[in-house]
Amino acid sequence: MPETLDAVDAKILDLIQHDAALSVAEIAERVGLSSSPCWRRIKRLEDAGVIRGRVTLLDREQLGLGFEVYAEVKLSLPTKDNLDAFDAAVANWQEVTHCATVTGGMDYVLRIVTRDMHAFDDFLREKLLSLGLVSNVESRIVVRSVKNVTTVPLGLVAPHLNTPTPNLAAAKE
Numbered sequence: 001m002p003e004t005l006d007a008v009d010a011k012i013l014d015l016i017q018h019d020a021a022l023s024v025a026e027i028a029e030r031v032g033l034s035s036s037p038c039w040r041r042i043k044r045l046e047d048a049g050v051i052r053g054r055v056t057l058l059d060r061e062q063l064g065l066g067f068e069v070y071a072e073v074k075l076s077l078p079t080k081d082n083l084d085a086f087d088a089a090v091a092n093w094q095e096v097t098h099c100a101t102v103t104g105g106m107d108y109v110l111r112i113v114t115r116d117m118h119a120f121d122d123f124l125r126e127k128l129l130s131l132g133l134v135s136n137v138e139s140r141i142v143v144r145s146v147k148n149v150t151t152v153p154l155g156l157v158a159p160h161l162n163t164p165t166p167n168l169a170a171a172k173e
Contacts, residue, residue, distance in 0.1 A: 010158030
């Protein structure tokens, strides 16, 4: 899709990723289109999978979920079956907000959000370690989040958007 992304598409994406609550009319006005062509562009970007969805960001600390951990996980034996089993388990754990397979000495990095240290310990014991697949976990408790944005760096695919737009949609985490 990036090869067909023009300046108007890029501006639409930039506006939407900063504030998904904007109406089509507001977006159209800001990019210099009428509502119908703007809506068609948004629909085309959705159909192409560039826009995957629109969400409301919640303040996890306001909800009592202020404990954040990054855990590096090594499987005992990283076979295809074990990797698939681990992937399936992680997909069902609501505490894991991000999971990535990584290169190096560990197999995965998990971002875990929960209430407190005790809830994290329960997660480790009752979910992660009870799988019987994990040989090592190295946890890093987040003391303070320095940068946490939800936006994609559109300036890398649309250089004319290199002027930073305030991230109105970023959750305070």
